[in-house]
Amino acid sequence: MNKKSLLFAFLLAMLTVVLVACGGDDKPAKENEKGEENNEAGSADKPKFMSLLTGGTSGTYYPLGGGIAKVISDETGIQTDAVSSNASADNIMSVEAGDAEIAFAQTDVATYAEEGINAFDGKPVKNVVGLGALYPETIQIVTVGKSGITSIEDLKGKKVSVGAPGSGTFINAQQILELHGIDIEKDIDAQYLDFGESAGGIQDGNIDAAFITAGTPTGAVEELKASAEVVILPMDEAKIDELVAKYPYYAKDVIEEGTYGLKEDVTTVAVMAMLVVSRDLPEDVVYDMTKALYENTDKIAHDKAKFIDGKTALDGVGIDVHPGAQKYFDEVNK
Incomplete structure (x- = not known):
């Protein structure tokens, strides 16, 4: 192919790229705009499924966790499943490892985890924060x-x-x-x-x-x-x-x-029993979860549901609270 033909082929290819880009500009622009709006609201990162770690099936965590998981599922649209476990310390370690999003824990054990003492000796957790206290x-x-x-x-x-x-x-x-x-x-x-x-x-x-x-x-x-x-x-x-x-x-x-x-x-x-969550969960997701829980305790078929109250949900919580949960509590405690 001579130089003239080669130049012509190159110009034709460039023109095709420009035309395609211009012709498709309108639709992608709308998709991008929508995507940005979703990101701002946090919904682009909204999980479809979440695991709620509880405790042994003969304790309080497991049956109460089933009721809480159902409320979160129903009110947020995120399928949340209650899972039996070895409870507090193991639950926190699992959330830290990314194996679950939500978990029951005792407030004292959560404090040990943040400070890196007792079961967490020398290994303080970094990615686990509080959602709120539940009951004594x-x-x-x-x-x-x-x-x-x-x-x-x-x-x-x-x-x-x-x-x-x-x-x-x-x-x-x-x-x-x-x-x-x-x-x-x-x-x-x-x-x-x-x-x-x-x-x-x-x-x-x-x-x-x-x-x-x-x-x-x-x-x-x-x-x-x-x-x-x-x-x-x-x-x-x-x-x-x-x-x-x-x-x-x-x-x-x-x-x-x-x-x-x-x-x-x-x-x-x-x-106190409390819920902890992964720090990685988006703020709006945790806000919705917190609101769902503390405003629908009447839908939880367990005696301990009567103790779950947004006005006292930070009592005894000695660890960092997720910004989404804190936003909700700031609103209800004005």
Whole structure:
């Protein structure tokens, strides 16, 4: 091909490119404009599915989580599924790793995660933030009448469930036992069981007592009541004051007479249950989730739903709160 023909072919190709670009300018421009609008609203990054990590199926997290997941699904259009898990510490680690978007956790465990202590020793989480607090989680030290155990000090030398590995219950057990002069590794025969396994172990006589940190009444303990006299070990007022002074996320709590067939009120302590979310979730998505939860508690078929309140949702939360959740709480607490 001579130079003249080559030049002509080049000019023709360039003209074709220009014509195509001009001819298609209108439609792509509209698509781009729409895309930019979506990005500004955050909907371009809106997930289609989310996982909500809960806890063992015999605790409070799992059934309550099912109700919360349904509300979020119905109100936001994002399919959200409640998934059973080992609870607090493991839940936070899973959200940090990107394996889930939302999770239940105790407020104390969330604080440990942010500070990089206890189960998170030297590995503070960076990508997990708070959505809001839900309800008080009572530390219940459960045994039965025939065990002869009437005080926390009586647990020395006994076979005691201290919660599933990675759970907040384990840390509660460790701190409370230590306060009473009991080393979790040396002074008891520690068993690392979930709530259902703990109740079954007490019933079968395989263990003597169990720490259960959950909202009351707890399903596993209710099941135990059907076959035995449930005893909840009390905490002395002075010990409660000492515990709260050392760990401010604890608060005095009372398990009322009649719960599990108890003949009188039992004084103990509690932490708060909360939801944590991935920091990567868009602000508008978390705002919608938060609004959906705190304004539709009447649609959650669980006793603990009555405690879920936007006006107190930051009580006990010691970690950073997601901007989307904070925006909602700022609006309702004006």
